[in-house]
Every structure is written in structure tokens, then in C-alpha cells.
Amino acid sequence: MHRRRFLTTAAAGIAGGLAPAVARAQAPIKIGVLLPFSKAFAVLGDNTLAGFTLGAREVGPEVAGRKYTIVKEDDTADPSVGVSKVRKLIDKDEVDVIVGTIHSGVAAAIRNPIVEARRLWLNPIATNDLLAEQGCSRYHFRFSASGWQSSAPMAPWAKRKAGERAYLCAFNFAFGQQTAAHFRKAFEAAGGKVVGESFPPFGTTNYAPYFPAIKDAQPHVVFANFAGPDAVAFVKQFAEFGLSPGVKIVAPSNLVSEDVLPAQGPAAVGIYSNSYYTPSHDIPKNRWFLKACREQVGKEADHFLCAGYDVAQALFGALRETKGDASSGERLAKVIEGMTIDSPRGRLRFDPKNHNPIQDVHMRVVQASPLRHVVVDILKDVAHPDTGACKL
Known part of the structure; x- marks a missing residue:
């Protein structure tokens, strides 16, 4: 073969081989959001998504030079529906990350499909203790509290x-x-x-x-x-x-x-x-958060919005660290494991033993005129107990 023709043919072959890879690299990051958007827990799902949206708006339409897209599914707070919807997100939509959910029964049901697919799973609310103990996973992080943290202290x-x-x-x-x-x-x-x-x-x-x-x-x-x-x-x-x-x-x-x-x-x-969150808690980040919730997403701040917002902080922070590479759930998880998040609740970090939050817990009482929560005590750095059941 003539040398010039060989070089031209070889270059074309290399370019052809690279084209799909380049296209994949530039494809939007897909974020699957699985929350209840109907029935009894609809408001809770809407508020959690509003918090996540607020965090996404801080980032803009791209992170580390890559666009991202959000694929929403309604689990209706029903475990069987949750499994069907999470399989769709993974198998059909091919999302890179799962954000969800609220209902503890749904969280238990969707655990295996997500972990088997090795997707990063950011759980804003569901408290099921399974996820901090025998059902824990290196891919799962909780942003609210375990059942133990919600009651025992x-x-x-x-x-x-x-x-x-x-x-x-x-x-x-x-x-x-x-x-x-x-x-x-x-x-x-x-x-x-x-x-x-x-x-x-x-x-x-x-x-x-x-x-x-x-x-x-x-x-x-x-x-x-x-x-x-x-x-x-x-x-x-x-x-x-x-x-x-x-x-x-x-x-x-x-x-x-x-x-x-x-x-x-x-x-x-x-x-x-x-x-873990009280709107009247007077720290600088929360003062900003209260105003941003009203002005940017039209909501009054609550712990659902706070958790959704912190999920966004963790996810986009990890994607910046990986330069927009969402292909490895394990790599993203490693970044989040080492984070300390400046949250409206105060400092938020994750226990390396089970990926459950370590955070202050506010004891509050409802007062009248105006009707609101007032913090009466703070329990510092509350962590889910290490039972030895979690093997990350």
C-alpha cells in the first residue's frame, strides 16, 4: 500500500474508533431521582426535589464541563412500584447516579438492584436501619438519620x-x-x-x-x-x-x-x-438557605429541603473532584466518604464504617405566635452505633 494512503487510512480508522468514545465522554451525566410525587408522601417528595434543585442551580447547567440531566420517577411510597421504577432508571434510562427515597420500605426494596448495578446511591431521607447495618453498601450514603438516630438519643x-x-x-x-x-x-x-x-x-x-x-x-x-x-x-x-x-x-x-x-x-x-435540621437554627449557612428556599424555589425550608440540598452539594462536589467522570460509583463514593459538608444544619460528615451521617441532633419544642420549632438542646456528633453488622 502506498505510504500516504496507508497513513490516511490508519488515521481515519483511529478517528472512527475514537468517535464513539468522545461522544460518550461528552454525553450528559444522568441523575435518576426516585421519590414519591403522588399520594400521601407527595409533598415530602416535592420538597426533597426542591432542595436538590436549589443545589443544582448553584452549580449551573454543567459540572466540570459536562452537562447533566435529571430523570424523575414517582415511587408512590410503594415498595413494588419503587423496584419497577429503579430498574427502569438503571436498565432503560442508564442513569449514572440514583437519588432516593423517602419511604423506608421502598429503600429496602430498591437496595439490591442499585447495589448490584454499582450505582452511587444518595439517600436523602429514608431511615431504614438495614442500610446502616447488614444491608449497608459502599455505594449508599444517607443524608437524614437512621431509625436509631431518630429515636434512641x-x-x-x-x-x-x-x-x-x-x-x-x-x-x-x-x-x-x-x-x-x-x-x-x-x-x-x-x-x-x-x-x-x-x-x-x-x-x-x-x-x-x-x-x-x-x-x-x-x-x-x-x-x-x-x-x-x-x-x-x-x-x-x-x-x-x-x-x-x-x-x-x-x-x-x-x-x-x-x-x-x-x-x-x-x-x-x-x-x-x-x-438534624431546624429552620430557626441561627448559623450563617442557614440564614442564606432560608432566603434561597423562599426566593429560588418558592418553599419554606424544612428538613426535606435541607437533605435534598445536601445531596446536591455532595454529588456535584464529587463530580467536580472526578472532573465530571460519573462512570465509577466506587470512585464517587470514595470522594464523598472523605467530605465534610457545610450544610444549613451545621457540619455534616459520613461515618466511614457505614456511610451514615455524623451530625448534631436538635431537640426542639413547638411554640406558638409564631407557630415554629425552637431548639432547646443540642446533642453533639450523634452517630449510628457500630453493631459490627455493616461490612463495606
Whole structure:
């Protein structure tokens, strides 16, 4: 073959071989967002996405020179729907990263498909303890709190502040059952006594059948764990039945979160809750966050927006570090594992043993005029206990 023709042919072959690789390198990063956008948890999904959107707007349409696109799916807070939707995101949409979800049952159901596909999984809210213990994964990071963090640290605090007799009333699924069990263990370890328990099903609208048992047990404190419309119904009916203010309620943040507090109204006053985020927490990052939520996404800040925003901070920070390379979930995970995030909640970092957050927990009480949470105590650097079950 003539030398010039050979060089021309070889160059064309090399260029042809490189073209698909270049095209792939320049393709947008695909971010799959799996949240409940309908039914009972729709507001929670919308707020979490709004927080993520706020973080994405800080970055702009590109990160490290690469465009990104968001593919949304609605899991409806149903585990079977969640599995179907996450498989679509992975197999059909070929997303690089999964952001989700809210419901603990959905989180447990989607765990295996995500981990088997080796996708980075940023979990904004779901508290299922499985994901910090035997079901942990190097690809998974939680941005809210485990079931243990949402309940156990407040138990000795509640005994000191409210009394030694407790009643447990929570959702009849993983989040409710796990948090109630953790509260029981910690309350009894502090010298308290659990005098009864009830587990109403998800979607309960009438709690009146459960209140006589609470009244007869004569507790000083009720540990309650509900969210969305269930939380509104429980809090209002609890007050109407006449159990408060004589019996104090302590709860994870979702019972009286900002999305339900206006509907609960005066019935919520005096309820204690714990949370990683409180809108009234006066630090510079949170002052900016409150204003940005109102002006940029039209929302009042809450812990769902905070978690969504911090997911965006972690994801885009990791992508900057990898120069826009989203091809390795393991590489992205390694970057996030070493991060300390300047969050509206305060400092956020991840436990290298289980990828659960290490963070301060706010003990708050609902006050009137205006109706809001006020921090009354801060439990520093709360981490999920190392049970030895997690093997990253």
C-alpha cells in the first residue's frame, strides 16, 4: 500500500474508533431521582426535589464541563412500584447516579438492584436501619438519620424532662417499628418503663380507637411517629381527645415537620421532636438557605429541603473532584466518604464504617405566635452505633 494512503487510512480508522468514545465522554451525566410525587408522601417528595434543585442551580447547567440531566420517577411510597421504577432508571434510562427515597420500605426494596448495578446511591431521607447495618453498601450514603438516630438519643432526654412512663404509638412499617424499638430500649436503659404500644397502619385517618388504651396506661410521655396526613390526623385528634397537655409527645421530626405544622395548628404546641435540621437554627449557612428556599424555589425550608440540598452539594462536589467522570460509583463514593459538608444544619460528615451521617441532633419544642420549632438542646456528633453488622 502506498505510504500516504496507508497513513490516511490508519488515521481515519483511529478517528472512527475514537468517535464513539468522545461522544460518550461528552454525553450528559444522568441523575435518576426516585421519590414519591403522588399520594400521601407527595409533598415530602416535592420538597426533597426542591432542595436538590436549589443545589443544582448553584452549580449551573454543567459540572466540570459536562452537562447533566435529571430523570424523575414517582415511587408512590410503594415498595413494588419503587423496584419497577429503579430498574427502569438503571436498565432503560442508564442513569449514572440514583437519588432516593423517602419511604423506608421502598429503600429496602430498591437496595439490591442499585447495589448490584454499582450505582452511587444518595439517600436523602429514608431511615431504614438495614442500610446502616447488614444491608449497608459502599455505594449508599444517607443524608437524614437512621431509625436509631431518630429515636434512641431522645429517650433518656424524654425521661429526664417528662417522666418515667412511656407509651409507643407509630406507623406499622419499618420506620415506625424500628424507631419505637430503639426508643423502648434506650428509655428502659435510662430507668424508664414502657407501659404500652400501638402500631396503626399507614394511611390511618381515625385514631380515636387507639386513644383509650393510651389513657388507661397513664403514661407521662408518648413516643409518636407518623408523617404527612397521618401526622396531622394524629396530632389534632390527640389534642381533641384531651390527652394533651398532661401527656407529653416526643417524636422524630416528621411528626411536626414544616409541611404539616400549619395544618396541625395549636394542637402541635408543646410537642418535642428531634431533627438534624431546624429552620430557626441561627448559623450563617442557614440564614442564606432560608432566603434561597423562599426566593429560588418558592418553599419554606424544612428538613426535606435541607437533605435534598445536601445531596446536591455532595454529588456535584464529587463530580467536580472526578472532573465530571460519573462512570465509577466506587470512585464517587470514595470522594464523598472523605467530605465534610457545610450544610444549613451545621457540619455534616459520613461515618466511614457505614456511610451514615455524623451530625448534631436538635431537640426542639413547638411554640406558638409564631407557630415554629425552637431548639432547646443540642446533642453533639450523634452517630449510628457500630453493631459490627455493616461490612463495606
